[in-house]
Amino acid sequence: MATHSTCATPIKGTHMRIIELDACGVPVTGAGGQVSVTKGFVQVSMEPQYEDGTEFFERTADGTPCVNQKDDPTLKRLNLTSQFCEVNVSAAALMISARELTTGTPTTGTGFALAEGNPTRRYSLEVWQEVAGAGACDASGQQRYIYNAWPNVGATQLGSYVVENGRSTLETTSETRGATAQWVALVGASYLPAGETIDPDEHWVWNVTTTPPPTIGCDPTTL
Numbered sequence: 221m222a223t224h225s226t227c228a229t230p231i232k233g234t235h236m237r238i239i240e241l242d243a244c245g246v247p248v249t250g251a252g253g254q255v256s257v258t259k260g261f262v263q264v265s266m267e268p269q270y271e272d273g274t275e276f277f278e279r280t281a282d283g284t285p286c287v288n289q290k291d292d293p294t295l296k297r298l299n300l301t302s303q304f305c306e307v308n309v310s311a312a313a314l315m316i317s318a319r320e321l322t323t324g325t326p327t328t329g330t331g332f333a334l335a336e337g338n339p340t341r342r343y344s345l346e347v348w349q350e351v352a353g354a355g356a357c358d359a360s361g362q363q364r365y366i367y368n369a370w371p372n373v374g375a376t377q378l379g380s381y382v383v384e385n386g387r388s389t390l391e392t393t394s395e396t397r398g399a400t401a402q403w404v405a406l407v408g409a410s411y412l413p414a415g416e417t418i419d420p421d422e423h424w425v426w427n428v429t430t431t432p433p434p435t436i437g438c439d440p441t442t443l
Contacts, residue, residue: 226428232349233263233347233348234349236258237344238258239407242342244400245400246402246403247344254314254440258306258436259306260305261303261306262305267299269298270293272293273292274290298424299395302392309321312332315341315343317340318333319334321333339375339376344371346411348366363430364428365431367411370425371408371422401417411427411429
């Protein structure tokens with residue numbers, strides 16, 4: 221048990237990073253993978269999906285409750301809904317398993333084409349928040365951040381996209397799986413306390429850190 225605790229008030233969302241994973245949830249390194257960092261998101265909404273526990277209830281012959289017990293619910297996964305006001309072509313194509321449209325040298329992504337079929341591509345999703353109020357900096361004067369990470373995300377579906385006399389928002393819905401040791405080593409370790417890790421059955425990480433977020437840029441990079 222921790223002997224001290226950290227209190228922090230999360231506010232806003234400042235950075236999002238999307239890192240390509242393979243089918244096993246391992247980050248794709250080198251030229252075959254991509255990393256995108258953006259601030260052009262409106263919100264990320266998380267909804268836990270639980271399986272209700274089995275209920276056991278039986279009455280005796282005179283109607284008196286004889287057995288009255290219910291098992292605990294089971295967390296199966298987390299559903300994420302992300303909304304984007306700025307469309308980063310490379311990141312969007314990755315998230316919704318679309319084919320990126322490219323041109324020129326160096327190769328530049330200009331759009332994407334979405335085909336019928338199953339969404340197979342996977343990625344990790346990280347979001348940084350500010351810390352509000354007096355706790356915005358630690359005792360040594362370093363700025364603190366709230367680090368949210370969903371280390372293994374996929375089954376992403378495209379949500380509504382409206383063209384009208386107003387802004388258009390790209391929406392996606394996706395599901396989480398547990399983290400991999402490779403993701404922790406290559407990505408998450410920088411934002412976790414020294415010596416901490418993430419277990420394979422853990423789907424969401426929330427941590428207060430002084431490690432700053434990555435640099436925002438339209439062009440994708442690699443691990």
